[in-house]
Amino acid sequence: MNTLSDTSTSETPFSPSSEITKPPKTVKVWDPLVRVFHWSLVVFFFIAYFTEDDFQTLHTWAGYTVAALVGFRVVWGLIGSRHARFSDFVRTPKNIWRYVVAIPAGKAKRYIGHNPAGGAMVIALLLSLTGNTVFGMALYGADENAGPLAGTWLATFNEHTLKEIHEFFANFTLALVGLHVTGVIFSSLHHKENLVKAMVKGRKQMRADDFGSDVSTNSSISQIKE
Ligand code: HEM
Numbered sequence: 001m002n003t004l005s006d007t008s009t010s011e012t013p014f015s016p017s018s019e020i021t022k023p024p025k026t027v028k029v030w031d032p033l034v035r036v037f038h039w040s041l042v043v044f045f046f047i048a049y050f051t052e053d054d055f056q057t058l059h060t061w062a063g064y065t066v067a068a069l070v071g072f073r074v075v076w077g078l079i080g081s082r083h084a085r086f087s088d089f090v091r092t093p094k095n096i097w098r099y100v101v102a103i104p105a106g107k108a109k110r111y112i113g114h115n116p117a118g119g120a121m122v123i124a125l126l127l128s129l130t131g132n133t134v135f136g137m138a139l140y141g142a143d144e145n146a147g148p149l150a151g152t153w154l155a156t157f158n159e160h161t162l163k164e165i166h167e168f169f170a171n172f173t174l175a176l177v178g179l180h181v182t183g184v185i186f187s188s189l190h191h192k193e194n195l196v197k198a199m200v201k202g203r204k205q206m207r208a209d210d211f212g213s214d215v216s217t218n219s220s221i222s223q224i225k226e
């Protein structure tokens with residue numbers, strides 16, 4: 001299933017004229033399911049966030065959709081395409097730290113998949129969304145005696161407490177999203193590439209010093225330029 005090393009152009013090597021006229025080679029990075037997952041998550045998260053009070057039915061169904069999307073992403077992180085897998089972007093705290101301190105020094109490497117900080121953010125978002133939706137369902141069970149967690153141990157907690165926890169996770173996720181989008185903008189500017197476009201089209205430019213692509217001999221994760 002590894003189709004991610006495909007290139008989109010077929011230039012003749014060492015031909016100066018073709019280098020001038022043809023666009024740079026690109027490499028597949030995000031498969032269609034990752035892209036549909038991402039933009040659906042954006043839509044349903046914000047629907048859920050802004051419909052809590054007056055549109056309870058819409059709120060709960062948007063919330064269930066978010067929960068299903070997160071469940072899908074966990075499975076896809078285990079069996080999905082190359083850059084979708086957790087093994088491609090989950091790094092040790094030491095590696096994440098080395099990457100983070102390299103940012104202000106301007107030495108943070110470009111990655112084809114998620115960089116180590118981006119990978120940590122993906123995990124933080126998925127965990128926070130899990131807390132958000134599970135406590136939403138617990139609250140719904142306690143409040144209305146409805147939903148998949150109605151009658152379970154979690155729904156026996158004090159309604160007010162469940163509401164506070166559910167709200168906490170919703171706002172914590174929103175704060176993570178703020179950081180996430182800041183990171184995307186910063187990284188796009190730093191590496192002069194449009195990461196949002198890559199999440200729409202699924203492809204990134206190939207560059208000689210990429211990490212995590214087949215064009216590079218650098219397949220390790222020592223991600224900092226010396
Ligand atoms: C990512 C998904 C979700 C987000 C962002 C979200 C966000 C919120 C927010 C911000 C509130 C207002 C809290 C307050 O005023 O104290 C709320 C309330 C609530 N949510 Fe969610 N929620 C999500 C998923 C769910 C799910 C899956 C369910 C249940 C199936 C659910 C059930 C409820 C209920 C019952 C309330 C209380 C409404 C009320 O009594 O005013 N939520 N949610």
Ligand code: HEM
Binds near residue numbers: 037041073
């Ligand atoms: C409009 C605002 C948003 C933009 C522009 C945006 C953009 C992006 C981009 C460009 C990536 C790929 C990052 C990379 O190249 O490493 C990404 C990944 C991701 N974003 Fe967002 N994002 C937005 C909102 C959100 C929201 C609201 C959530 C969740 C509530 C979210 C969750 C994620 C997740 C989980 C990934 C990882 C994708 C995967 O590997 O499956 N994003 N986002």
